[in-house]
Amino acid sequence: MKSDKVKLFMQLAGQKFIDDASEASGPLRQLGAQLLLSETLEYVIQGLGVQLSINGQAISDPNSLTYEIANAKIDKKEMLDGLADVAYTMYWNMHAFNLKLEEAYELVADNNLEKFVLLNNWHGPVDLLVQSDWHLNQDISWPKEVQTVEVIGIQGKFYGVGKDISGKVRKPSTYTSVDLASLI
Numbered sequence: 001m002k003s004d005k006v007k008l009f010m011q012l013a014g015q016k017f018i019d020d021a022s023e024a025s026g027p028l029r030q031l032g033a034q035l036l037l038s039e040t041l042e043y044v045i046q047g048l049g050v051q052l053s054i055n056g057q058a059i060s061d062p063n064s065l066t067y068e069i070a071n072a073k074i075d076k077k078e079m080l081d082g083l084a085d086v087a088y089t090m091y092w093n094m095h096a097f098n099l100k101l102e103e104a105y106e107l108v109a110d111n112n113l114e115k116f117v118l119l120n121n122w123h124g125p126v127d128l129l130v131q132s133d134w135h136l137n138q139d140i141s142w143p144k145e146v147q148t149v150e151v152i153g154i155q156g157k158f159y160g161v162g163k164d165i166s167g168k169v170r171k172p173s174t175y176t177s178v179d180l181a182s183l184i
């Protein structure tokens with residue numbers, strides 16, 4: 001699987017690439033944890049139908065967890081080992097359940113880029129917008145979790161992006177979920 005579409009997504013989201021993981025800010029660390037764990041929990045809870053609990057408390061919503069920085073330092077070796085293990089177990093699940101993961105990944109990567117509203121002929125600011133301009137001159141609406149809408153310029157094009165308080169990109173009203181039915 002290639003990561004070029006993920007890199008483009010991160011650029012459109014205004015998410016920075018850092019040279020050294022030990023320089024990662026607390027919010028970036030929390031967002032990384034949230035993105036990885038919520039998707040993993042979605043697979044386990046909604047996909048496999050496995051009920052999880054912590055100390056007897058059921059976890060039924062993959063997005064219901066909170067994330068706090070516990071250690072001041074990052075352990076880059078453990079980060080790499082953990083992600084490699086996630087990738088390995090991802091492929092294990094692909095083979096164990098005969099899933100077309102790589103084809104699905106391409107469809108999801110393309111679909112995630114639809115979370116950004118292409119702004120043809122944009123003449124407004126390339127910055128955070130005031131809430132009265134969140135419609136982007138296209139009758140766009142955003143879910144209640146959205147705290148900011150910003151216009152980003154990438155490769156000569158302009159895009160609107162809505163984010164929640166954690167910096168996670170949220171879906172605009174124009175977004176349509178990917179259909180993976182053809183891969184089943």
